[in-house]
Amino acid sequence: MAGLNKSEFTNPVVNWIDTRLPIFTMMQTEYGTFPTPRNFNYFWNFGALAMVTMMIMIATGIFLAMNYQPNAELAFGSIQHIMRDVNYGWLLRYVHQNGASMFFIVTYIHIFRGMYYGSYKSPRELLWMIGVVILLIMMATAFMGYVLPWGQMSYWGATVITNLFSAFPIVGQPIVTWLWGGFSVDNATLNRFFSLHYLLPFVLVGVVFLHIAALHVVGSNNPLGIDVKSPQDTVPFHPYYTVKDSVGLCVFFIVYAVLVFFAPNFLGDANNFIPANPLQTPADIVPEWYFLPYYAILRSVPNKLLGVCMMFGSILILFVLPWLDTSRVRSARFRPIYRQIIWVWVVAVIALGVCGAHKPEGIWVVISRVATLYYFLHFLVILPILGKLERPLPLPESISRPVIGGGGPMPSGATAKPMEKA
Amino acid sequence: MMRGVSQLLTMALIAVATAAPANAQDAPTAPAQRWSFDGPFGSFDLAAAQRGFQVYSEVCAVCHAMQYLHYRDLAGVGLNEEQIKAIAAAVTVPQGLNDQGEPKEGPGTPASQFRSPFPNDQAKRAAHNGALPPDLSLIVNAREGHADYLYALLTSFADAPPGMQMQDGMNYNKFFPGHQIAMPPPLQDGRVTYADGTPATVEQMAHDVVTFLTWAANPEMVERKQIGWRWVLFFLIMTGLTYAVKRKVWSDVH
Numbered sequence: 174m175a176g177l178n179k180s181e182f183t184n185p186v187v188n189w190i191d192t193r194l195p196i197f198t199m200m201q202t203e204y205g206t207f208p209t210p211r212n213f214n215y216f217w218n219f220g221a222l223a224m225v226t227m228m229i230m231i232a233t234g235i236f237l238a239m240n241y242q243p244n245a246e247l248a249f250g251s252i253q254h255i256m257r258d259v260n261y262g263w264l265l266r267y268v269h270q271n272g273a274s275m276f277f278i279v280t281y282i283h284i285f286r287g288m289y290y291g292s293y294k295s296p297r298e299l300l301w302m303i304g305v306v307i308l309l310i311m312m313a314t315a316f317m318g319y320v321l322p323w324g325q326m327s328y329w330g331a332t333v334i335t336n337l338f339s340a341f342p343i344v345g346q347p348i349v350t351w352l353w354g355g356f357s358v359d360n361a362t363l364n365r366f367f368s369l370h371y372l373l374p375f376v377l378v379g380v381v382f383l384h385i386a387a388l389h390v391v392g393s394n395n396p397l398g399i400d401v402k403s404p405q406d407t408v409p410f411h412p413y414y415t416v417k418d419s420v421g422l423c424v425f426f427i428v429y430a431v432l433v434f435f436a437p438n439f440l441g442d443a444n445n446f447i448p449a450n451p452l453q454t455p456a457d458i459v460p461e462w463y464f465l466p467y468y469a470i471l472r473s474v475p476n477k478l479l480g481v482c483m484m485f486g487s488i489l490i491l492f493v494l495p496w497l498d499t500s501r502v503r504s505a506r507f508r509p510i511y512r513q514i515i516w517v518w519v520v521a522v523i524a525l526g527v528c529g530a531h532k533p534e535g536i537w538v539v540i541s542r543v544a545t546l547y548y549f550l551h552f553l554v555i556l557p558i559l560g561k562l563e564r565p566l567p568l569p570e571s572i573s574r575p576v577i578g579g580g581g582p583m584p585s586g587a588t589a590k591p592m593e594k595a
Numbered sequence: 596m597m598r599g600v601s602q603l604l605t606m607a608l609i610a611v612a613t614a615a616p617a618n619a620q621d622a623p624t625a626p627a628q629r630w631s632f633d634g635p636f637g638s639f640d641l642a643a644a645q646r647g648f649q650v651y652s653e654v655c656a657v658c659h660a661m662q663y664l665h666y667r668d669l670a671g672v673g674l675n676e677e678q679i680k681a682i683a684a685a686v687t688v689p690q691g692l693n694d695q696g697e698p699k700e701g702p703g704t705p706a707s708q709f710r711s712p713f714p715n716d717q718a719k720r721a722a723h724n725g726a727l728p729p730d731l732s733l734i735v736n737a738r739e740g741h742a743d744y745l746y747a748l749l750t751s752f753a754d755a756p757p758g759m760q761m762q763d764g765m766n767y768n769k770f771f772p773g774h775q776i777a778m779p780p781p782l783q784d785g786r787v788t789y790a791d792g793t794p795a796t797v798e799q800m801a802h803d804v805v806t807f808l809t810w811a812a813n814p815e816m817v818e819r820k821q822i823g824w825r826w827v828l829f830f831l832i833m834t835g836l837t838y839a840v841k842r843k844v845w846s847d848v849h
C-alpha cells in the first residue's frame with residue numbers, strides 16, 4: 174500500500190525526508206525506543222563492539238588500499254612505504270593489523286556469550302546461523318588480508334591453507350590451481366586475494382545487516398534466558414544501552430590502544446618481516462592466533478582429508494548447534510551441569526590454540542587429539558544427551574521479578590532523559 | 596566438581612606450555628639486555644643510535660643493504676640537515692641512465708636510498724660463499740628475541756667446540772640456529788673510532804648498532820608511545836565519565 178509515512182519529527186528537513194523515506198523513524202524504533210531486556214550484563218556489549226571494529230577495519234582498510242601495491246614485486250615494499258613515508262601510515266596499518274585481532278577477540282566472546290546463555294535456541298536459530306556465516310566471512314577476509322603484506326608467513330600460510338583443498342580426491346588439485354590462478358601462490362594469487370579482501374568486508378556489512386534485522390524481529394535474549402513477558406521487563410535501548418555500550422566501548426579502546434601503541438607486533442609473527450621467498454620454507458608455519466585452534470584440529474588428524482573435514486566441521490557444526498542442544502532451558506544459569514561442562518569445552522578450545530602454536534610432536538599431538546575429541550564430543554554426544562538427563566533449576570517468573578529488588582514496577586516514563594534529573 | 600576439573604586441566608596445560616623446548620635447533624635464548632627503548636616510556640638513546648649508524652656504515656654496509664631507509668630518515672636519530680647532506684654526498688648511488696642510455700652514478704642526496712653494496716641477490720651470494728647477507732632495515736623485527744638476539748649474535752663469535760664439524764667458510768656462533776653462520780665476526784675491539792671518544796669495544800659497538808637497527812626497524816616508536824599515552828589516558832577518563840553517566844541513567848531501574 175503506497176502512502177506517505179506519518180513522521181513525528183518536527184525538524185522540517187528531517188520531517189520532509191522521513192515522510193518520504195522513513196529512515197529516521199526506523200532509527201528511532203530500532204535503536205531509540207527499541208524495547209530491550211533490562212537485565213543485560215556486560216557480555217551484551219560485544220555485539221556493538223564487533224560492529225565498531227568492523228567499521229574501523231573498513232575505514233582503515235580503504236586508506237591502506239590507497240598506498241598498497243597488490244603486486245608480488247612491490248607489495249612488501251609498499252607496506253614499508255606506508256609504515257615510513259605515508260603520514261600516520263604506521264597508525265593506519267597498526268590499527269588495521271591489530272584490529273583484526275580485536276575483531277576476533279570480541280567476536281569469540283560474543284559467540285561464547287551466545288553459547289553460555291543459550292541464545293541460539295528457538296526462536297533465534299536463524300539469527301545464530303547468520304552469525305556463523307559472519308564468522309566464516311570474517312575468517313576468509315582475515316586470511317586473505319594476511320597474505321597482502323607478502324611476508325614469509327603470508328606466502329607460506331597461503332600456500333599451506335590453499336593446499337588443503339588438494340586433499341579432496343579428483344577435484345582437489347584442479348581447485349587449488351584455480352584458487353592460485355597458476356601453479357603456485359604467486360602474483361595472480363596476490364591480486365585476487367586483494368580484490369576479494371576488498372570485497373568481502375562489504376558482503377560482511379550486508380550479512381551483519383541481516384543479523385541485526387533478524388535480531389530485531391525475535392528480540393534479544395538475556396542472562397536469565399527467559400522470554401520478555403511485559404513492558405516492565407524491558408527498557409528502551411536509548412539511553413539505557415547506548416550508555417552501557419559506551420562504557421564497554423571505552424574499555425575496549427583502552428585495550429585496543431595498548432596493543433596498537435605499545436605492542437603492535439606482539440600478536441604478529443617475526444617471519445612476516447622477511448619478504449616472501451618461495452625457495453625458503455620457514456622452520457614452522459603457523460597462522461595468526463585466531464586460527465590456531467582450527468589449525469591444531471587439522472594437524473591432530475593423521476589423515477589429511479579427514480583433518481581438513483574436521484577442521485571445517487569444527488565451525489560448520491555450529492550451524493546445527495540449535496538442534497544438537499536438546500535442553501529447552503536457555504541460560505546456563507539454570508542448567509547445573511551445562512554451566513560446568515561449557516568451561517571444559519572452553520579449556521579444550523584454549524588447549525587447541527596452544528597446541529596450534531607448536532609443532533605437532535610429542536605431547537602436543539596427544540593434547541591436541543584429546544582436545545579435538547572433546548570438542549566434537551561436546552557437541553555431538555554430551556549436548557544431545559545432557560538436555561534429556563539434566564534437571565534444570567526452577568526458572569524465575571519474569572525478568573522484572575528478580576531484578577527489581579522490591580522496588581515495584583518501573584516508572585512508565587522509561588525514556589526519561591537522565592540529564593534532566595541531574 | 597567439573598569446574599575443579601577444568602581448573603586442573605588449565606593448570607596442567609600452562610605447565611606443559613611453559614616447559615616446552617625453546618628452539619628446535621637448541622640455540623639458547625638470548626639474555627635480556629637493558630635498552631633505552633624498552634618499556635612504555637622508552638625512547639632511543641640518540642647518541643648510541645648515531646654511533647650505531649657509524650658502525651653500520653663503516654662495518655656492516657660492506658655486506659648488508661638497508662633498502663627501506665633514505666638518508667633523510669637519519670633526522671630521526673638526531674642528525675641535522677647539514678650532517679645528512681654531507682653523509683649522503685659522500686656515497687655514490689645509482690642515478691638512472693645517462694644520455695647514452697648507460698647506468699649513471701653520482702653523489703647521493705638526502706632523498707637517496709641507503710646505498711646497497713650489491714646490485715642484486717645473486718651478486719650478494721656470489722660474494723659470500725652462497726649465503727645471503729639479509730637486508731638490515733627490518734632485521735630487529737624479523738628475528739625472535741629481537742634486539743637481545745642481535746646483541747647476543749654479534750658478541751658471541753667463538754671457536755667451535757672441539758668435535759664440532761664446521762663447514763668451509765662457516766663461523767661458530769652459539770646463538771645462531773644451527774650454530775654455523777656464514778658471516779665472519781664483524782666486530783673487533785677498536786674496529787671503528789668514535790668521534791665522541793666512547794671506547795669502541797665489541798660490546799659497545801654491538802650495543803650501538805643494535806640501537807640503530809631497532810630505530811631503523813621502528814622509526815615511529817617514540818611518537819607512537821607518546822600518542823599511545825594520550826590515547827590511553829583520554830579513554831581512562833572517558834571510561835570513568837561514561838560509567839558515572841551510566842550509573843545515573845540506570846539509577847531509576849535498579
Ligand code: HEM
Nearest residue numbers: 230231234235237238241266270273315318319321322374
Ligand atoms: C572486515 C574486516 C577486515 C578484516 C578482518 C581485515 C583483516 C586484515 C588482515 C589480518 C590484514 C593483514 C595485516 C598485516 O599483517 O599487515 C589486512 C591487511 C590489509 N587490508 Fe584488511 N581487513 C578487513 C577489511 C579491509 C577493507 C575493507 C580493506 C580495503 C578496502 C582492507 C584493506 C587491506 C589492505 C590494503 C591490507 C594490506 C596492508 C597491511 O597488511 O597492513 N581491509 N587486513
